[in-house]
Amino acid sequence: MDNCRYNNAKRNKQAIKTTYGNDIKIFEQTIPRTESLAETASEGVSIFAYDGKSKGADSYLELVQEVLKHA
Numbered sequence: 001m002d003n004c005r006y007n008n009a010k011r012n013k014q015a016i017k018t019t020y021g022n023d024i025k026i027f028e029q030t031i032p033r034t035e036s037l038a039e040t041a042s043e044g045v046s047i048f049a050y051d052g053k054s055k056g057a058d059s060y061l062e063l064v065q066e067v068l069k070h071a
Helices: 007-020 035-043 047-051 055-069
Strands: none
Touching (some): 035 047, 047 055
């Protein structure tokens, strides 16, 4: 989960890439913190069932595509 609006989150993301980027695959796609994603936990359903057209659902689909591209 990512909140790229905050400088601290951006610094942490860069520190992870710098520290581990040569040793492990770090995907570019991140999952934003959104209200719909938070609500899925209390509803007990997937983001696709809860709000399949949300930014969170789109981000998960993009991550899956990125993972499959490197598989």
